[in-house]
Amino acid sequence: MILSRFLKPKWQHPDPAARQQAVQGLENTDPTLSELARQDPDPSVRRAALERIGDLNLLQRLAREDADASVQTAAAARYRTLLAGQTTGPALAERLERLQHNLDADLVDYLLRHAVEPELRLAALERIDAEPALAQIAQRDAHPEVRLAALERVHDPELLDQIARQSRNRDKRLYRRARERLDALNAEQAGAAHRERLCAEMENLRWDGESGINAARFPKLEQEWRDQEAAASPELRERYTQARTEFLANRQASAGRRSSSPTSGSSPTTSSTRCPTRSSTRTAKRATWAATRPCLLYTSPS
Secondary structure, three states, X not given: OHHHHHXXXXXXXXXXXXXXXXXXXXXXXXXXXXXHHHHOOOHHHHHHHHOOOOOHHHHHHHXXXXXXXXXXXXXXXXXXXHHOOOOOOOOHHHHHHHHHXXXXXXXXXXXXXXXXXXXXXXXXXXXXXXXXXXXXXXXXXXXXXXXXXXXXXXXXXXXXXXHHHHHOOOOHHHHHHHHHHHHHHHHHHHHHHHHHHHHHHHXXXXXXXXXXXXXXXXXXXXXXXXXXXXXXXXXXHHHHHHHHHHHHHHHXXXXXXXXXXXXXXXXXXXXXXXXXXXXXXXXHHHHHHHHHOOOXXXXXXX
């Protein structure tokens, strides 16, 4: 019995401190580490063992299922450290693949701040939408491609302006792109406001006759809208079309009313009511004179 005690490996020693010390002498690839991390009755030994293993699946399981809270915390921390590449562990391709199936917001935040490889930070960047966080990454990340990728996800004008100001003297490429994004956003907002004004103007346009102000404004308004229509939203195009249809209907109705009303001014005269001309007056006088003059008999000379 005494001899068998000395022949047992140290990681099977009844004293937890001795087992914990024995863990440090094992190779990282020794399966005994995984066994101790899962089954040792003492939490301190399990924690010591899991600090040496690189099995991400086992670490995830321990972080969820171990009976001791301190072991769960240690397993989660080890998992994050390995996934971030802060210590020797699985290859980058495996870690990128694992990140695609992990939606843990805390883990994503950790990788954005601590992942060693920029490829991993870029992958984590795709998992967040909070623009303030993206703006912080655009200003602080050590890798220029990560900063640019974060910038492209920011749409708030104030945050874009903040990034431009912060990067002006530190990252010219980021600064130029931030200014381009900000100018494009301002132009887009101005265009949207202009299209809204054109639509509202058409909705308030009323037919006021061929010589009216609105009649003159209509073709100009049409041209301005054609220049902007491609960028208008479907809802705005529908509003403009309805307003335009109503305006044209009013114009057509006005034209119909004019054509059906009597012609203004004097009615044309007929031949029976036409005023006599000077020549017809002379002809009438001659006829009267001839009718009243005595007849003269003409006698031929014998």
